[in-house]
Amino acid sequence: MMKKALWISALLAFSLVLTGAGFGQENTPKMRQEIVKLKYIDKEEILNVLYTFLSTAGKISPSPRSGLLTVSDIPENVEKILEVIRQLDVKPVDIQFTIQLIMASAKDEPGTSDEMIKDDPLIKELRSLLNFKFFYPLDSAFIRALDREFSEVTMGREAELRLALQPKYIKEEKEDLIQVEARLQKIIPAVPAPGATQTQNPYTSITLLTSNFTMKSGEKTVVGVSKLDGGDRGLILIITGKIIN
Secondary structure: OHHHHHHHHHHHHHHHHHHHHHOOOOOOOOOEEEEEEOOOOOHHHHHHHHHHOOOOOEEEEEOOOEEEEEEEOOOOHHEEEEEEHHHHOOOOOEEEEEEEEEEOOOOOOOOOOOOOOOOOOHHHHHHHOOOOOOOEEEEEEEEEEOOOEEEHHHOOOOOOOEEEEEEEEOOOOOOOOEEEEEEEEEEEEOOOOOOOOOOOOEEEEEEEEEEEEEEOOOOEEEEEEEHHHHEEEEEEEEEEEEEOO
């Protein structure tokens, strides 16, 4: 009995030696490590997606001061993560917007003319739809915007209007679409409350119109109409959007 116990002890010791020498490790997964440099997308936007592809042994270590990610996991998971990065870390689409501000009025206004836009098919359509007789071009501008990023432009005869746009590019099989969030504001002087000191910002703003809409690339769209002066006048926002890359 004593000899059998000694034999089992010796066998266990020999097994430990073999394991330490590299035997018996066939269940330990092979690991792969890759260092990836993000070019366009912020790491905070993509990390939550990448973590879903990790195994329990996997790890993603982002560099706090750069776009570098160190990915360690079994080879097939690392490959999936690299493919997701290739799909998401792409150059944002560049979009050009042409902006038109049209002043509409129920009565003729001296010193204004609608000669520039009277033959525009869209203006002709608006004449039939809105309770305004006269339409005058107030201002126009161009905005270059990147996909999913806000862009602003100041407009108006006295730079009293501010337009902010945030586009989102949608790729479909037959056509390219642009979802747009638009906000038009009027800048006015801030009036401090009686006895209050002058505010740090001497101006404030009121929102004239907001809109969320979808347009085709190259399409002209009437975004909205903001009525002014009790409804006798209106400010019409027209936008043309085109994907340029």
